[in-house]
Ligand code: SF4
């Protein structure tokens with residue numbers, strides 16, 4: 001168990017972060033380069049003002065009309081995404097590991113807060129799963145890939161929660177937690193989880209076209 | 220039999236069916252993949268990779284609402300049955316699937332771009348569907364009626380097979396007619412250096428000559444310095460944009476702009492048409508390589524609004540009936556002209572009610588994007604696909620429906636007729652002509 005633990009927190013961890021960050025970076029560079037050669041006019045219409053205006057509008061709950069029409073979804077998705085990003089980044093155990101490993105550190109959340117946030121992430125995922133079974137359109141375009149990705153995101157949070165509460169074997173849970181977290185990071189650049197990068201890119205472009213060319217808001 | 224194949228059997232269109240018969244599977248595969256690789260570009264990649272399959276865009280689409288939330292009609296559902304299918308099967312698709320894709324792309328999507336405003340990521344389903352149409356065009360299986368208008372564009376540079384002399388004749392005829400009412404009336408042809416050139420879509424001289432008459436009267440009574448061309452370039456419409464014949468779209472727009480440049484006018488004013496506007500400020504100009512419009516083009520909505528604000532159009536009478544305003548996709552989601560449009564409308568119809576939703580969130584008429592131009596075989600697809608429009612109109616209780624777009628008129632007329640709504644549809648020009656002060660009239 002110890003050797004797996006060391007491998008998972010050592011080389012595998014490095015690999016996961018390199019693939020995650022490098023993969024997104026490469027994706028960004030290759031898309032921009034491809035656009036420059038095949039659709040250069042995208043840049044001609046690109047407007048930081050209108051682009052950011054659109055991104056910001058979509059980052060405020062209940063500003064877009066579709067957000068107002070789907071209040072439950074809006075609340076869940078905002079809570080989910082905030083907790084998804086904040087909990088792992090500011091979890092005390094993670095920050096301590098980081099300090100030991102590379103000497104960087106920043107503020108942390110209390111364990112109780114992180115615990116609640118983890119539950120929110122899991123509840124959010126449960127809601128998304130429920131929606132994929134009941135909303136006619138979501139159901140129509142949900143395939144095995146969507147379920148795998150949902151599970152992939154759920155796994156590190158679920159195992160982290162179980163490990164923290166010492167349910168089942170602690171050591172096994174911790175190792176599973178680390179491995180599943182790494183699997184999730186690695187999957188991001190290669191699946192629609194990459195919307196974390198593509199959301200601002202596509203929205204900025206669309207915002208530029210709608211605001212700059214068509215003089216109308218896109219939310 | 221699945222629902223899809225059932226529908227495929229029902230609708231016959233010689234343009235699709237005869238074209239499909241001539242195709243081999245290799246041709247289909249090769250064409251699909253070559254268009255995707257050469258033209259799909261970063262945007263196709265970004266849109267397909269960003270989509271998280273959440274289905275939130277379904278809220279945007281009138282077809283989806285009108286078919287009781289059948290996901291086949293949701294924007295992402297349409298992409299699933301067209302482009303995703305092409306991509307996952309690498310172009311190896313059956314003729315049956317291909318026919319279904321043609322019907323979806325040409326008759327079940329108006330390229331109205333409402334879904335861009337409902338997808339959190341801004342995935343542009345209209346772009347993806349337009350790319351499907353491009354593939355369909357390259358395969359030679361475009362629906363017959365709209366293909367015929369595209370042929371007309373290629374042969375005559377207008378949409379309706381009008382001959383050169385018929386165009387000029389029609390203008391003389393309208394001028395002649397109008398002189399009974401306004402003896403000093405002129406439709407100035409080929410006047411170099413005029414303030415603006417007025418351009419229209421070919422269905423105006425073909426079927427709706429009264430619109431040319433009315434516009435001419437308005438310009439005359441406002442004392443404007445204007446002209447119309449006697450050569451090609453007078454027709455600003457563009458069905459080639461909708462069939463995916465982008466080469467021809469570029470030639471059309473170049474001709475239109477060059478016509479204005481030859482006449483050395485300061486700007487072009489165009490009639491109440493939505494799609495032609497999109498072709499001019501958004502798609503055609505880009506294909507030719509103009510970032511913006513080389514000669515400013517102003518839509519009638521804006522032009523009428525300016526004339527009204529400048530006090531050139533004077534309101535002689537208002538009409539008491541309850542009126543509502545339909546925002547055409549290409550003038551609101553296309554150019555943000557919603558406030559100007561309703562200001563002009565309200566000047567003549569003070570008794571005004573909004574339909575819900577309105578402005579840039581209005582539902583499309585289901586005729587746009589070339590769908591009405593696919594002709595009679597597909598009429599019911601768009602009428603049944605827009606029940607929600609009928610409900611939206613009915614809820615206003617209005618007697619008059621103002622819609623400043625030709626395509627919208629065609630589509631709304633069919634909807635009003637089919638769902639037995641009692642509404643009169645009007646253009647802004649038609650209202651202004653009736654209600655403005657006409658100092659030179661006898
Ligand atoms: S009709 Fe409009 S809302 Fe529906 S898919 Fe096409 S572009 Fe989107």
Ligand code: SF4
Nearest residue numbers: 270271273274276338
């Ligand atoms: S297009 Fe946008 S709204 Fe529609 S399923 Fe994809 S991500 Fe969701």
